[in-house]
Amino acid sequence: MDNPPLQVLGYVRVSTAEQADSGLGLASQEATIRSACERRGWELLDVVADEGESGKSLDRRGLQGALSRIAAGEADGLVAAKLDRISRSVRDFADLLDWFDVAGATLVALDVGVDTSTPGGKLICNVFSAVAEWERDTIGGRTSDGLAALRAQGRPISRPAVADNPELAGRIRSMRVAGASYQAIADALNGDGVPTLRGAAKWTVSAVRGAAGYRRPKVRKRVPALPAVARGRPRFTSSS
Numbered sequence: 001m002d003n004p005p006l007q008v009l010g011y012v013r014v015s016t017a018e019q020a021d022s023g024l025g026l027a028s029q030e031a032t033i034r035s036a037c038e039r040r041g042w043e044l045l046d047v048v049a050d051e052g053e054s055g056k057s058l059d060r061r062g063l064q065g066a067l068s069r070i071a072a073g074e075a076d077g078l079v080a081a082k083l084d085r086i087s088r089s090v091r092d093f094a095d096l097l098d099w100f101d102v103a104g105a106t107l108v109a110l111d112v113g114v115d116t117s118t119p120g121g122k123l124i125c126n127v128f129s130a131v132a133e134w135e136r137d138t139i140g141g142r143t144s145d146g147l148a149a150l151r152a153q154g155r156p157i158s159r160p161a162v163a164d165n166p167e168l169a170g171r172i173r174s175m176r177v178a179g180a181s182y183q184a185i186a187d188a189l190n191g192d193g194v195p196t197l198r199g200a201a202k203w204t205v206s207a208v209r210g211a212a213g214y215r216r217p218k219v220r221k222r223v224p225a226l227p228a229v230a231r232g233r234p235r236f237t238s239s240s
Contacts, residue, residue: 006106006117008037008077009066010047013085015054026051032081036110045075055088058096058226070105071227077106083114095226103229168194172212182208 010033012026030047037044050062058064063086069075077100080086086109087093097116100107106117175185186203196203197211 006040006042006076007045008042008079008106008108009069009075010034010037010044011050011063011066011078011080011085012047013050013053013055013060013062013080016052029081029085032110033079036108037079042079044079055084055086057089058087058092064227067099068227071103071229075105077108077117079108080110082111083109085109099226099229165197169211172208176212182212185212 010030012029012033014026026049033047034044036042048062048066050060053060053062066075066078070078078086083093086107087096097107100116106115108115108117172185175188180188182205185208186205189203189208194203196207200207
């Protein structure tokens with residue numbers, strides 16, 4: 001038995017500066033969406049508009065309302081004529097892709113071939129996610145390099161760190177290489193009266209672990225701007 005046609009919401013947006021540009025007008029975007037839905041056999045339930053809204057943030061009344069309807073199971077997906085109508089931020093768009101994956105819903109940007117209901121569209125989405133991850137890592141790397149350069153110049157960098165005290169860093173590193181536990185190192189530093197880095201009364205296991213370079217694995221924060229999704233919704237696929 002054939003799958004029922006997708007029931008989707010259209011999404012159109014123009015910023016204040018773009019409202020005078022007929023090529024980016026709401027009517028033009030809506031016509032493109034209606035034509036694509038008709039061609040693919042999708043049922044267009046409604047067209048949601050954000051007029052005079054920037055694409056720099058996902059916090060837009062129309063977009064949020066559409067996402068809430070999808071989260072509630074009222075629609076199977078969202079269709080936009082252009083990717084930048086949905087978001088101008090690679091990172092925000094990657095978060096949005098994750099949200100649609102959890103929701104089991106379809107996201108379509110017609111101009112760049114993003115369509116999470118198809119294998120090819122999913123591949124494009126993976127590329128966007130990879131670019132967003134690269135962007136985050138690059139920014140983090142630049143920050144770390146900048147801090148290291150300032151330390152090398154002997155300039156203070158907010159809160160003190162073990163890297164600001166090469167002798168202490170070398171001692172902790174040597175003790176770890178020799179097999180000493182974090183607790184043993186803390187006891188030794190406290191016994192010798194070594195001041196802690198940030199004014200605490202004494203060295204603790206967590207303080208030594210941090211001084212030795214341990215960092216907790218990064219957990220990607222959930223984007224608070226997106227509606228909560230009830231898990232267990234069926235995943236829709238395109239019949240086209």
